[in-house]
Amino acid sequence: xxxxxxxxxxxxxxxxxxxxxxxxxxxxxxxxxxxxxxxxxxxxxxxxxxxxxxxxxxxxxxxxxxxxxxxxxxxxxxxxxxxxxxxxxxxxxxxxxxxxxxxxxxxxxxxxxxxxxxxxxxxxxxxxxxxxxxxxxxxxxxxxxxxxxxxxxxxxxxxxxxxxxxxxxxxxxxxxxxxxxxxxxxxxxxxxxxxxxxxxxxxxxxxxxxxxxxxxxxxxxxxxxxxxxxxxxxxxxxxxxxxxxxxxxxxxxxxxxxxxxxxxxxxxxxxxxxxxxxxxxxxxxxxxxxxxxxxxxxxxxxxxxxxxxxxxxxxxxxxxxxxxxxxxxxxxxxxxxxxxxxxxxxxxxxxxxxxxxxxxxxxxxxxxxxxxxx
Numbered sequence: 001x002x003x004x005x006x007x008x009x010x011x012x013x014x015x016x017x018x019x020x021x022x023x024x025x026x027x028x029x030x031x032x033x034x035x036x037x038x039x040x041x042x043x044x045x046x047x048x049x050x051x052x053x054x055x056x057x058x059x060x061x062x063x064x065x066x067x068x069x070x071x072x073x074x075x076x077x078x079x080x081x082x083x084x085x086x087x088x089x090x091x092x093x094x095x096x097x098x099x100x101x102x103x104x105x106x107x108x109x110x111x112x113x114x115x116x117x118x119x120x121x122x123x124x125x126x127x128x129x130x131x132x133x134x135x136x137x138x139x140x141x142x143x144x145x146x147x148x149x150x151x152x153x154x155x156x157x158x159x160x161x162x163x164x165x166x167x168x169x170x171x172x173x174x175x176x177x178x179x180x181x182x183x184x185x186x187x188x189x190x191x192x193x194x195x196x197x198x199x200x201x202x203x204x205x206x207x208x209x210x211x212x213x214x215x216x217x218x219x220x221x222x223x224x225x226x227x228x229x230x231x232x233x234x235x236x237x238x239x240x241x242x243x244x245x246x247x248x249x250x251x252x253x254x255x256x257x258x259x260x261x262x263x264x265x266x267x268x269x270x271x272x273x274x275x276x277x278x279x280x281x282x283x284x285x286x287x288x289x290x291x292x293x294x295x296x297x298x299x300x301x302x303x304x305x306x307x308x309x310x311x312x313x314x315x316x317x318x319x320x321x322x323x324x325x326x327x328x329x330x331x332x333x334x335x336x337x338x339x340x341x342x343x344x345x346x347x348x349x350x351x352x353x354x355x356x357x358x359x360x361x362x363x364x365x366x367x368x369x370x371x372x373x374x
Contacts, residue, residue: 004036004061005363006053007356009069010108012100015049016040019061020360024368031364033357036061046104046111054115065120066112067363069159069355071101071208073125075150080128080362083109083121091123097154097207100245122366124359129158129165132198137292140205153210155202157184157192157303159355164302165197166358167351171337175347178297181289183282184353185312186303187215187258191282193289201292203285209244212285213278215258218248220281250274260305260312279312283319296323296346302353313339317348 002021009016018038024031036058041049057063068083072094081087088109095102112121130138138153140146161182169176180194189212193201203211203220213219221244229235235243251258254274256266263271290296299320301313310332317327317339324345332339340348 002061003064004057005033005065005067005360006057006063007067007069007359007363008053008108008112009356010046010049010104012104013044014040014042015046015053015108017053018356018360019057020357021061022064022360022364022368030361033360033364035357038356046107047115050108050111050115063116063119065122065363065367066116067122067124067359068105068109069126069359070105070123071098071126071156072154073123073127074154075152077123077125078128078131080122080124080359080366082366083113083123087123099241100208120367122359122363124159124362126156126158127154129162130155130192130199130202133200133202137201151206153202153205155190155192155199156204156208157188157190157202158199159358160184160302160353161192161194161199161202163354163358164300164351165194168298168300168349169197171351172298172347172349175298179290179293179295180298180300181286181293181296182300182302183286183306183316184303185212185282185301185306185309188217189214189219189278189282189303189305191285191289193292195293201289203289213253213274213281214249215260216246216249216251218244218252220285250278253277260309264309264311275312279315279319282316286316286320286323290323296320296325298347298349299323299325300349300351302351307335307350307352310335313348313350320346 005020005022007018019036021034021036022031041052043049070091074094076090091106109121140152164182177196182192182194184190188208190203192199209217211219226240250263254263254270256268256271257263263275305312313332314327317325325348326340326344328339328341335350338347338349
């Protein structure tokens with residue numbers, strides 16, 4: 001029988017999961033983690049989903065803990081934390097900042113607590129990685145009273161960026177202390193500027209709406225647009241929230257789909273315009289990330305689009321030639337790890353992310369790494 005950590009990532013209509021067997025090494029070194037099961041359950045009821053997941057677990061696996069991706073940790077949580085009643089109440093307070101994600105993730109935590117109260121649970125936050133940013137990078141130009149109550153730039157996709165920051169030095173040791181921009185491009189999309197593996201700036205802010213064009217979210221938007229929609233179209237908070245989270249982005253511009261694969265395959269000019277806007281905004285925000293770093297040594301693509309859409313990578317790299325990014329077209333089409341030619345002033349990479357592995361590792365470190373904790 002092997003010890004295993006279950007990782008859950010709850011969404012509005014499904015629950016993604018993975019199971020990681022833990023083999024502890026001697027001498028206190030990091031454990032060997034082997035992903036032995038992964039999938040998703042298409043059921044909005046977290047208790048039903050959890051039951052289906054437990055039925056799918058291998059008979060030889062002994063669950064020792066559950067780790068959860070939680071989008072928003074606010075100001076309080078800079079590191080993963082073991083969940084108790086006080087933690088759960090604090091995370092419920094943050095639901096308005098991540099209404100698409102946080103309620104479902106907390107529902108999954110409650111479902112596990114009800115079904116298996118003996119299992120320790122750990123919340124791992126997408127915001128935590130960005131707390132290393134300078135205070136100026138986290139600030140809005142609003143009255144200080146709002147900042148004091150937590151209205152500031154948090155950033156997201158932190159677990160993905162943390163994984164890339166840990167994997168990149170093994171892949172390219174010369175980049176360990178370098179100025180790197182990671183492009184996490186998918187249905188949700190953002191950029192993160194890394195210096196020495198730490199977050200310096202990122203494109204998302206208080207919520208997961210800011211920055212790049214996304215599948216159904218608009219990215220950076222003049223606040224005056226919201227005032228206009230409220231005054232001229234009578235949109236209230238609920239209608240604005242639905243518009244910004246569900247009907248904008250690639251879907252809104254194209255009127256066809258939020259899926260980049262469908263848009264790239266379409267001959268419809270609206271699809272072409274949506275793709276062009278996506279690439280343009282990546283390029284513009286890439287310039288801002290390079291400015292925060294004072295230059296660029298490497299550009300890393302990850303996420304569903306970043307890992308699987310060579311055409312998007314090629315367009316972004318062409319637009320970033322002024323930053324020294326050159327593209328090896330054949331390597332890009334193959335999906336090689338390095339997609340820039342030798343000698344390129346700024347190298348380009350494709351690095352698959354693994355947020356679940358990062359969560360499993362955090363669970364082990366928090367609960368079992370310290371002497372005497374097992």
